[in-house]
Amino acid sequence: xxxxxxxxxxxxxxxxxxxxxxxxxxxxxxxxxxxxxxxxxxxxxxxxxxxxxxxxxxxxxxxxxxxxxxxxxxxxxxxxxxxxxxxxxxxxxxxxxxxxxxxxxxxxxxxxxxxxxxxxxxxxxxxxxxxxxxxxxxxxxxxxxxxxxxxxxxxxxxxxxxxxxxxxxxxxxxxxxxxxxxxxxxxxxxxxxxxxxxxxxxxxxxxxxxxxxxxxxxxxxxxxxxxxxxxxxxxxxxxxxxxxxxxxxxxxxxxxxxxxxxxxxxxxxxxxxxxxxxxxxxxxxxxxxxxxxxxxxxxxxxxxxxxxxxxxxxxxxxxxxxxxxxxxxxxxxxxxxxxxxxxxxxxxxxxxxxxxxxxxxxxxxxxxxxxxxxxxxxxxxxxxxxxxxxxxxxxxxxxxxxxxxxxxxxxx
Numbered sequence: 305x306x307x308x309x310x311x312x313x314x315x316x317x318x319x320x321x322x323x324x325x326x327x328x329x330x331x332x333x334x335x336x337x338x339x340x341x342x343x344x345x346x347x348x349x350x351x352x353x354x355x356x357x358x359x360x361x362x363x364x365x366x367x368x369x370x371x372x373x374x375x376x377x378x379x380x381x382x383x384x385x386x387x388x389x390x391x392x393x394x395x396x397x398x399x400x401x402x403x404x405x406x407x408x409x410x411x412x413x414x415x416x417x418x419x420x421x422x423x424x425x426x427x428x429x430x431x432x433x434x435x436x437x438x439x440x441x442x443x444x445x446x447x448x449x450x451x452x453x454x455x456x457x458x459x460x461x462x463x464x465x466x467x468x469x470x471x472x473x474x475x476x477x478x479x480x481x482x483x484x485x486x487x488x489x490x491x492x493x494x495x496x497x498x499x500x501x502x503x504x505x506x507x508x509x510x511x512x513x514x515x516x517x518x519x520x521x522x523x524x525x526x527x528x529x530x531x532x533x534x535x536x537x538x539x540x541x542x543x544x545x546x547x548x549x550x551x552x553x554x555x556x557x558x559x560x561x562x563x564x565x566x567x568x569x570x571x572x573x574x575x576x577x578x579x580x581x582x583x584x585x586x587x588x589x590x591x592x593x594x595x596x597x598x599x600x601x602x603x604x605x606x607x608x609x610x611x612x613x614x615x616x617x618x619x620x621x622x623x624x625x626x627x628x629x630x631x632x633x634x635x636x637x638x639x640x641x642x643x644x645x646x647x648x649x650x651x652x653x654x655x656x657x658x659x660x661x662x663x664x665x666x667x668x669x670x671x672x673x674x675x676x677x678x679x680x681x682x683x684x685x686x687x688x689x690x691x692x693x694x695x696x697x698x699x700x701x702x703x704x705x706x707x708x709x710x711x712x713x714x715x716x
Contacts, residue, residue, distance in 0.1 A: 335414065347376050350381075351380055351422075361391070366702060371713065378394035407430075424446050443475070444473075465488060473494055498705045511635075538623045541622070549667075578596065588605065629651070630649070634660065634694060637689075639684055646663060
């Protein structure tokens with residue numbers, strides 16, 4: 305695997321994205337000359353960020369087990385996905401170059417892929433055009449398009465329409481997604497419903513591949529615990545206001561918070577809020593089970609920390625960027641709370657419909673919901689059963705998705 309450029313954590317995501325791409329064409333060409341065995345097929349999987357990467361991870365592992373002769377390249381777009389890329393076990397892993405005809409040509413010439421697979425919906429038009437022109441088979445897996453995206457008419461959607469139409473195979477997350485993908489431009493005869501591989505990946509991690517076990521054991525406690533994952537500042541404004549009321553009614557309640565952005569200023573602001581609220585606060589490394597507010601200041605541990613939750617809060621529901629993953633707490637059968645902006649999240653729709661998740665509009669509703677869930681064991685049990693049923697119904701997507709990939713490799 306290549307060595308990635310790792311910018312300082314305090315830099316913005318945009319700055320990190322540009323810094324990490326310095327010398328990217330050279331890195332691709334170097335691996336193409338030194339690491340690519342052109343007598344073997346190569347599967348290139350692209351996943352934009354962490355969520356898409358979690359969809360790709362079990363597919364990569366399935367290919368490794370069943371098709372050991374296949375080389376694997378893994379690319380991503382967001383700097384937040386870099387730690388996950390190191391877990392993929394790919395032969396080549398790097399950022400995807402910015403989408404231009406020249407960069408796409410360099411990448412394809414270097415990697416010489418047999419099949420190029422995109423995860424969820426991150427289909428890049430210039431890359432698709434160049435790959436298609438060179439005879440590379442193209443697929444989209446765990447494919448999902450929010451209903452709102454089809455309501456937005458723009459030049460961009462016209463460009464992506466051609467990209468969707470060029471795909472040879474599409475595994476959709478649901479029947480509704482399959483219909484929207486066809487509406488977006490894909491050929492109906494190339495679309496099948498295979499499901500969302502994140503459920504299998506999260507289930508396997510929680511049940512058969514536990515990580516960070518020492519951290520989880522050290523923080524294990526009978527205290528009522530809220531694990532708030534991938535929070536933005538807009539989430540935290542509501543959460544912190546609600547937490548004051550929660551602590552009045554549930555004095556031993558504990559908060560484990562994993563902010564979406566790990567900039568030092570943001571982490572420090574959370575610590576200052578906690579201390580101003582007369583709560584003990586600590587970063588993950590020095591926290592104990594008695595710490596009131598545990599600030600998760602590293603990537604790669606949140607999925608395991610949900611095992612400590614009495615209730616989970618998933619961030620993004622008070623933010624325009626959208627809701628983060630509900631799957632990770634769901635596999636632990638933890639009731640989930642989300643903010644009001646969840647209309648584009650299929651997971652939220654499933655879990656809200658069954659009662660496994662609860663939506664709140666403001667800090668007052670959030671505090672009331674937390675106090676009630678902490679205090680009412682039967683409600684927690686009912687919501688746990690509901691969210692567990694959602695997870696059970698979604699399992700099996702990895703095997704179906706792997707068949708899509710295997711068929712394309714065989715066809716070539």
